[in-house]
Amino acid sequence: MARIGVYGGTFNPIHNTHIEIAKAALVQFDLDIVYFLVAGAPPHKDTADKISDINRLEMVRLALKGEDCLALDDREIYRAGKSYSYITFTEYNKEHPDDEIFFIMGSDSLINFKNWVKPDIISEFATVLVAPRLGDDFESLEKAIHECKNMFVGDFMLIDYKANGLSSSEIRKSFYKDLSIKGYVKPNVAEYIIEHNLYSDYSYTNADIVRLDNEMKKELKPSRYVHTLGVASTAYDLAIKWNYPAVTAQVAGMLHDCAKCISDEKRISVCEKNNITITDIERKYPHLLHGKVGAHYCKSKYDVFDEQIAHAIAVHTTGCPNMNLLDKIIFVADYIEPGRDKQPRLDVIRYTAFNDLDLCVYLILEDSVNYLNSNPDMVDPTTIETFEYYKKYMEER
Ligand SMILES: [Fe+2]
Ligand SMILES: [Fe+2]
Known part of the structure; x- marks a missing residue:
């Protein structure tokens, strides 16, 4: 007994x-x-x-x-x-x-x-x-x-x-x-x-999504707006899969490109006014700054104060070493949303996104580095650094 x-x-x-x-x-x-x-x-x-x-x-x-x-x-x-x-x-x-x-x-x-x-x-x-x-x-x-x-x-x-x-x-x-x-x-x-961003001071509901949807419809070019909806819903699905607060991920998806449809001069001036560092490559190609400026706009323009959302938006173009869960969700959602069709092996990458998120991040970085190598002077060193980090991570895990 x-x-x-x-x-x-x-x-x-x-x-x-x-x-x-x-x-x-x-x-x-x-x-x-x-x-x-x-x-x-x-x-x-x-x-x-x-x-x-x-x-x-x-x-x-x-x-x-x-x-x-x-x-x-x-x-x-x-x-x-x-x-x-x-x-x-x-x-x-x-x-x-x-x-x-x-x-x-x-x-x-x-x-x-x-x-x-x-x-x-x-x-x-x-x-x-x-x-x-x-x-x-x-x-x-x-x-x-x-x-x-x-x-x-x-x-x-x-x-x-x-x-x-x-x-x-x-x-x-x-x-x-x-x-x-x-x-x-x-x-x-x-x-x-x-x-997993639990017990945060900030939580979001569908009302936030509706509000931000209206804002993005006004702010973005039509094709960018459609891409944004794709990223937001893909981020929601990935969040459910990986146990992240789903609406928080959806908010991050909604806002990830919020600084994409402003001029390069505007992006530079927002950074300069707000002490946001501009690297050499960003000064040369100011569209690369849309992540950092978007992160700034979260708080200053769209009343979204969650630090994890701002961080995921700041790093969504290049990734960064040791990304947190939301960083990875947005990085991946941006690459695999339903409107994407140009990248190689998308079917494998989409499948991997729901089975092995770190491997998926690595595959995306590998393809990005391959693609950028054909345009060497456009390579952001952060992308290379992130790729090297995940390459080592995948070998060692
Ligand atoms: Fe972007
Ligand atoms: Fe995007």
């Missing part, structure tokens, strides 16, 4: 205290395994600060890498309709008829437990283990446990753990404001949060 722990939560994001609680329960209750049950759309919790369910799932997957006896349970994410815990524990009971099931929940959940849907079924199938939270008043916690014991058939026990970390909501609120916050989540989770 196995002893199975099931730790339910939204894990938005998963942090070190979650892992420590699971480990404390493993030891104290002699459990064989603890499953992290990532909640779908929980009916009893408000959905403020909602990020995509898949991102929460991915962060848990990363946090559990290399941890013995801790595993992921993603069933609630994929279940249709509202996700009730009693359904999950009924399933666990059927799947493990001879095993003992333990349901690990935070003390805040316990206080509200009697208001859950069918709590009697949950407590019949699982012993509830309560994880104390920072600042808990132990007397009222003991009282709540006692009340539950009287009200329901199963057992309720306290995990012997002293909470000392931060809550998920504090991590969400201050992740980018306080460098020390990164230490409260695993390094690979912190990297994931930054790479």
Whole structure:
């Protein structure tokens, strides 16, 4: 007979205290395994600060890498309709008829437990283990446990753990404001949060897309406008594939060429007035500046303040070494949008964009360098530097 722990939560994001609680329960209750049950759309919790369910799932997957006896349970994410815990524990009971099931929940959940849907079924199938939270008043916690014991058939026990970390909501609120916050989540989770632009101060909706669409229709030549729509929708699709906030990517696509249809003199003067560096090759071919000027226009003209969007636009023509996820999405979308038909091996590159983004970036750079080599004096050294970076990266990975 196995002893199975099931730790339910939204894990938005998963942090070190979650892992420590699971480990404390493993030891104290002699459990064989603890499953992290990532909640779908929980009916009893408000959905403020909602990020995509898949991102929460991915962060848990990363946090559990290399941890013995801790595993992921993603069933609630994929279940249709509202996700009730009693359904999950009924399933666990059927799947493990001879095993003992333990349901690990935070003390805040316990206080509200009697208001859950069918709590009697949950407590019949699982012993509830309560994880104390920072600042808990132990007397009222003991009282709540006692009340539950009287009200329901199963057992309720306290995990012997002293909470000392931060809550998920504090991590969400201050992740980018306080460098020390990164230490409260695993390094690979912190990297994931930054790479996927989670908990940013800025989020976008379809209303932003409609507004920017109108602006671009006025600002761009018709063919450039059609290209822009292609890049925006391709960026949206790539973002879904690679778990990036899709509308944020779509906004970046919408604006990526916003400085393409202005004069060279205007591009130079915007750079000079705003202390934007102009390289020798950019001075010779000022159209190359449309990325940098576009990044500047995001904030000054189009009220788009997300730094990742500005960066992706700034580097979209040449790429740059070690591009972040949005940089790559825009760089690739610009090359493969449906209106493109001149580049070689487009079918392979389009396929690769949805299967191996880094390889796709490398293939595009390889073709760009080949193409530019036939016009040597037009080669932007950044393109070469980026190509060399990804060539080495592909050889070493
Ligand atoms: Fe461009
Ligand atoms: Fe473009």
